[in-house]
Amino acid sequence: MSTRTKVGLIGLGAMGRGAATNLLAKGYDVVGFDVSAGALDWLRAQGGTPAGSLAELATRVRIVVCFVVNAQQTDDVLFGDGGLVGRLPAGAVFIACSTMDPGYVQTLAERLAVHAIALVDAPVTGGAVGAVAGTLTIMGSGTRGAFDEARPVLETFGARVHHLGPAGSGARMKVLNQLLCGVHLAAAGEALALARRQGLPLDLTLEILSSGAAGSWMLADRGPRMIAGAFDHVTSAVDIFVKDLSLVLDATRESRFPAALAHAAYLAFIETSARGLGALDDSAITTHYDRPGDRD
Amino acid sequence: MSTRTKVGLIGLGAMGRGAATNLLAKGYDVVGFDVSAGALDWLRAQGGTPAGSLAELATRVRIVVCFVVNAQQTDDVLFGDGGLVGRLPAGAVFIACSTMDPGYVQTLAERLAVHAIALVDAPVTGGAVGAVAGTLTIMGSGTRGAFDEARPVLETFGARVHHLGPAGSGARMKVLNQLLCGVHLAAAGEALALARRQGLPLDLTLEILSSGAAGSWMLADRGPRMIAGAFDHVTSAVDIFVKDLSLVLDATRESRFPAALAHAAYLAFIETSARGLGALDDSAITTHYDRPGDRD
Numbered sequence: 001m002s003t004r005t006k007v008g009l010i011g012l013g014a015m016g017r018g019a020a021t022n023l024l025a026k027g028y029d030v031v032g033f034d035v036s037a038g039a040l041d042w043l044r045a046q047g048g049t050p051a052g053s054l055a056e057l058a059t060r061v062r063i064v065v066c067f068v069v070n071a072q073q074t075d076d077v078l079f080g081d082g083g084l085v086g087r088l089p090a091g092a093v094f095i096a097c098s099t100m101d102p103g104y105v106q107t108l109a110e111r112l113a114v115h116a117i118a119l120v121d122a123p124v125t126g127g128a129v130g131a132v133a134g135t136l137t138i139m140g141s142g143t144r145g146a147f148d149e150a151r152p153v154l155e156t157f158g159a160r161v162h163h164l165g166p167a168g169s170g171a172r173m174k175v176l177n178q179l180l181c182g183v184h185l186a187a188a189g190e191a192l193a194l195a196r197r198q199g200l201p202l203d204l205t206l207e208i209l210s211s212g213a214a215g216s217w218m219l220a221d222r223g224p225r226m227i228a229g230a231f232d233h234v235t236s237a238v239d240i241f242v243k244d245l246s247l248v249l250d251a252t253r254e255s256r257f258p259a260a261l262a263h264a265a266y267l268a269f270i271e272t273s274a275r276g277l278g279a280l281d282d283s284a285i286t287t288h289y290d291r292p293g294d295r296d
Numbered sequence: 297m298s299t300r301t302k303v304g305l306i307g308l309g310a311m312g313r314g315a316a317t318n319l320l321a322k323g324y325d326v327v328g329f330d331v332s333a334g335a336l337d338w339l340r341a342q343g344g345t346p347a348g349s350l351a352e353l354a355t356r357v358r359i360v361v362c363f364v365v366n367a368q369q370t371d372d373v374l375f376g377d378g379g380l381v382g383r384l385p386a387g388a389v390f391i392a393c394s395t396m397d398p399g400y401v402q403t404l405a406e407r408l409a410v411h412a413i414a415l416v417d418a419p420v421t422g423g424a425v426g427a428v429a430g431t432l433t434i435m436g437s438g439t440r441g442a443f444d445e446a447r448p449v450l451e452t453f454g455a456r457v458h459h460l461g462p463a464g465s466g467a468r469m470k471v472l473n474q475l476l477c478g479v480h481l482a483a484a485g486e487a488l489a490l491a492r493r494q495g496l497p498l499d500l501t502l503e504i505l506s507s508g509a510a511g512s513w514m515l516a517d518r519g520p521r522m523i524a525g526a527f528d529h530v531t532s533a534v535d536i537f538v539k540d541l542s543l544v545l546d547a548t549r550e551s552r553f554p555a556a557l558a559h560a561a562y563l564a565f566i567e568t569s570a571r572g573l574g575a576l577d578d579s580a581i582t583t584h585y586d587r588p589g590d591r592d
Contacts, residue, residue, distance in 0.1 A: 177508070
């Protein structure tokens with residue numbers, strides 16, 4: 001029988017697989033669940049332990065990391081038919097890594113506390129590459145006790161693991177993070193499309209803009225894809241920013257905060273999605289500014 | 297009598313002084329002019345040669361670098377009473393380093409060509425620090441012949457000296473540069489003000505946002521000043537971005553280009569200026585989002 005510490009892991013997409021790889025490498029026994037059978041096969045091949053159901057997983061662990069897509073899926077995992085709540089042992093710690101509405105997260109902490117489950121709200125930034133490399137920045141929050149239990153687990157895939165306050169603080173930080181990511185991405189699209197319209201040499205434009213005060217992580221990362229126009233190679237989709245900037249709009253409305261830049265970026269993304277491009281790579285935002293024929 | 301190559305330098309503010317220091321260090325005789333007597337004293341103390349007037353300067357050099365504030369001052373220097381035009385020798389090269397409207401710059405090249413003066417349109421980025429260190433990025437343009445003459449001069453204070461095309465191309469690149477700088481600066485102000493409103497720890501917020509995909513040069517540079525609130529220490533004023541983003545708006549209108557992000561940033565800056573804060577450091581843009589009492 002294994003003496004390794006067991007940790008549950010729900011959601012074996014790109015992010016979850018990166019986390020699993022690091023947990024296994026650092027000596028954890030990963031008890032994993034995903035709705036995709038292929039994902040469970042992948043986990044077995046890595047040396048992890050697939051669970052047949054959420055209910056089965058709940059009986060075998062007391063710490064769970066959740067990398068599903070959004071709040072709806074998180075809620076289903078916990079409170080849906082056959083979900084974790086009512087099955088996890090008292091004192092269990094649920095680590096939610098998805099990007100979710102801060103208000104929902106705060107309420108979720110209270111709903112879980114009723115069942116003696118502690119919520120650690122821990123959204124991440126750094127992408128699938130960072131999850132595999134173990135270099136994610138983790139915006140953690142929750143009670144100190146629960147966070148201290150979660151920390152060693154989080155440190156297997158996070159290089160910078162922060163505690164920001166009570167549950168909901170992590171979600172609020174992630175909203176700020178996505179505000180800047182979305183605005184910088186839309187701004188990069190705007191600037192490079194304007195360069196194209198004005199007939200400036202695009203590779204040199206990107207080099208100049210990236211080298212100085214106009215630089216951003218998003219410009220350097222997405223700029224080459226905007227110029228190449230290879231939007232079918234999807235790293236992260238346009239519709240992800242429609243969702244994440246919606247969370248920004250909700251959070252700012254609640255705070256009575258006039259986030260004009262975030263709104264302008266949101267419109268650029270949803271207009272791009274409205275033109276049928278929502279599933280393309282988010283660098284396709286730059287086509288928002290094209291005239292018919294600009295890329296022929 | 298000096299055998300060093302003479303170069304004229306007009307405008308001895310922060311940028312012009314940085315350029316002068318590098319030109320002198322690299323063996324040029326700098327014949328300088330500024331409306332401020334103190335600036336001319338400064339030049340003499342550095343080993344340069346103050347000119348008593350623009351007319352005097354024009355008789356002594358055939359290459360002139362101009363670091364005045366805007367297009368109006370540039371036009372005065374050239375075509376105003378006692379200006380350079382009509383006095384500079386045929387074949388002279390005028391290097392304009394100010395941020396100006398691309399349309400104006402293009403016309404200026406034609407107006408100067410009539411007088412056998414070649415315009416090198418060469419706006420810079422990298423700030424006063426870069427001018428002193430000789431590390432500016434220079435967005436040069438103009439005819440190849442004129443640019444080749446200007447290049448050794450530009451390389452004394454620029455680390456990356458680019459030729460982008462005919463005169464006006466440099467100004468267009470600078471407009472793109474200022475679009476991104478202005479949007480990133482306003483976005484940093486928006487995100488850090490929202491963090492303040494939501495009670496997040498500000499230093500840690502800046503550290504987290506700067507460390508990943510949300511990062512920008514402007515966030516890293518202006519963020520600490522936004523948090524400290526030391527807006528009286530002016531590195532670059534709010535009204536500079538009112539001016540530079542106005543150039544962006546003009547250029548995009550001319551191109552029939554819907555630059556929504558640039559417009560949102562412009563509004564944040566001009567609203568901040570409208571509240572009487574135009575002369576403060578541009579990091580004061582973050583107060584645009586404050587409620588009364590937020591910084592008491």
